[in-house]
Amino acid sequence: MSLFSSLTGFEPTRKTLHLYANAIGVVPRAHATPHNKWWHVSLRLTSTGLKTAVFNLPNGETGWLEMDLTQHVVRLQTSYGGTFTIRMQAGLTGTEFGDQVLTAVADLGLSADYARAKFEDDEPRTYDPEQAANFFTALTQVHQIFSAHRATLTGQLGPIQLWPHGFDLSFEWFGTRVESHAENGELQEFPAQLNLGFYPGDEPYFYSNPWPFEDKLLDAILPDGAYWHTKGWQGAKLPYDTLSNDQNSAKRLQIFAQSVYELAAPTLIA
Secondary structure: OOOOOOOOOOHHHHHHHHHHHHHHHHHHHHHEOOOOOOHHHOEEEOOOEEEOOOEEOOOOOEEEEEEEOOOOEEEEEEOOOOEEEEEHHHOOOHHHHHHHHHHHHHOOOOOOOOOHHHOOOOOOOOOOHHHHHHHHHHHHHHHHHHHHHHOOOOOEEOOOEEEOOOOEEEEEEEEEEEEEEEEOOEEEEEEEEEEEEEEOOOOOEEEEEEEOOOHHHHHOOOOOOOEEEOOOOOEEEEEHHHOOOOOOHHHHHHHHHHHHHHHHHHHHOO
């Protein structure tokens, strides 16, 4: 039996999860302890779904939001036991869902100029529990393989996290090379890096993209099924569907991750 189940038909539910993830993500963006690599805005995988960073409450306690993909609800939880629940099957628009989240955190005494543009959308949302559960299974399996590969690496590493804005699961390996890059109108220095990620969209795929990208990598041969992608972003791409019916899918993903690392890492070291 293949490790990765098919994600055919997942896209309507994925769009809903993506929008709802952005809605819960605006809370730690405003209230969690800031991280210089923006890790405070990401979601982390748990035994039941995805969880935001912890944020402080005015009463000295802490809170967090959980997207439960087994019970199909989002919960606002606190360290003293208080909870607020929103059903993801209720068909709420992104705006309606986000409003409920922000009303709940306001009841805990929090207020901020939240990034509402990240979730405001007035289209009714579709949520299929079976598709969501199937995605969670795939996400858990991918996380396990990413964790195994990550454990083989040395140097500075980021956590495995799901980014609400892109709805992709990834982690970073940082090289010793330092590059200048303009951000928010200022020239800043950033460490070179190599990402390994999984994007579960309409045509899901795995990716591993080095930054900065050296054009000489385009001449390197990638493992079976993978190819160099250069439109919009530059890096190696492995379509998910090429693995979903393969008995050796886990091994092939491991080989993909290791191969791109071996090719790209020398270009990211000073």
